[in-house]
Amino acid sequence: MGVYVLGIAGASGTPYARRVLEQMLGAGHDVKAVITDAGRKVLAVEEDLVLTGNTEADTPTLLEWANVPDFAGTFELYHHKDVAAPIASGSFAVDGMVVVPCSGGTLGRIAHGISNGLLERAADVCLKERRRLVLVPREMPLSLIHLRNMTAVTEAGAIVLPASPGFYHNPKSIDDLVDMVAGRILASLGIDSKVMKTWLGPEPQGYSEEVIQ
Numbered sequence: 383m384g385v386y387v388l389g390i391a392g393a394s395g396t397p398y399a400r401r402v403l404e405q406m407l408g409a410g411h412d413v414k415a416v417i418t419d420a421g422r423k424v425l426a427v428e429e430d431l432v433l434t435g436n437t438e439a440d441t442p443t444l445l446e447w448a449n450v451p452d453f454a455g456t457f458e459l460y461h462h463k464d465v466a467a468p469i470a471s472g473s474f475a476v477d478g479m480v481v482v483p484c485s486g487g488t489l490g491r492i493a494h495g496i497s498n499g500l501l502e503r504a505a506d507v508c509l510k511e512r513r514r515l516v517l518v519p520r521e522m523p524l525s526l527i528h529l530r531n532m533t534a535v536t537e538a539g540a541i542v543l544p545a546s547p548g549f550y551h552n553p554k555s556i557d558d559l560v561d562m563v564a565g566r567i568l569a570s571l572g573i574d575s576k577v578m579k580t581w582l583g584p585e586p587q588g589y590s591e592e593v594i595q
């Protein structure tokens with residue numbers, strides 16, 4: 383099983399993070415999570431999830447939110463200011479990191495190597511160690527600064543995966559839309575999941591309903 387870093391920054395799109403966390407834990411991976419202050423604010427607004435910043439107290443709250451009662455791997459939550467956490471060092475091996483959702487501010491700091499918090503530092507480590515880094519920005523419209531920052535992180539080796547679900551799979555619910563983005567994130571990290579469905583062409587084939595192994 384793998385070790386993955388889940389960063390949650392202060393952009394809209396926290397349901398994607400919930401689905402990704404659920405799938406990572408459900409598949410038995412070890413998850414190291416870090417949430418910015420703004421990320422906590424957005425979680426409260428969008429998910430009614432109130433975190434205090436005390437990692438010990440917040441851990442069970444986050445696990446309840448992810449709704450994975452039993453999991454074979456581990457879950458560790460670090461404070462954004464804890465730049466001495468293991469994921470701040472390249473010597474601590476991880477299989478990849480996703481920042482979902484990724485704010486314009488966090489994108490800009492990662493693009494410019496401004497690692498003044500653990501989330502940006504862990505992303506910086508992934509880039510320098512040539513490890514998989516997936517950034518999921520959500521903003522509209524995009525400024526030239528956002529676009530340049532996306533180019534910069536792509537040049538540095540990151541994958542920019544905008545939170546823009548398609549509609550060609552005929553979504554019936556918000557969950558379907560969330561799954562489309564979450565499935566792509568997991569696939570980009572090399573994680574098999576039941577939420578990633580393969581397009582087989584227009585009807586009658588449509589989407590594969592099978593679990594992709």
Ligand SMILES: Cc1cc2nc3c(=O)[nH]c(=O)nc-3n(C[C@H](O)[C@H](O)[C@H](O)COP(=O)(O)O)c2cc1C
Pocket residue numbers: 390391392393394395418419420421423424427484485486487488489520521
């Ligand atoms: C409810 C809410 C929604 C927000 N949505 C976005 C968004 O979609 N994209 C974005 O870049 N910033 C968004 N912001 C603004 C960021 O949270 C803000 O720029 C913050 O400083 C980012 O901090 P961080 O990068 O440390 O997480 C939102 C803020 C709030 C409170």
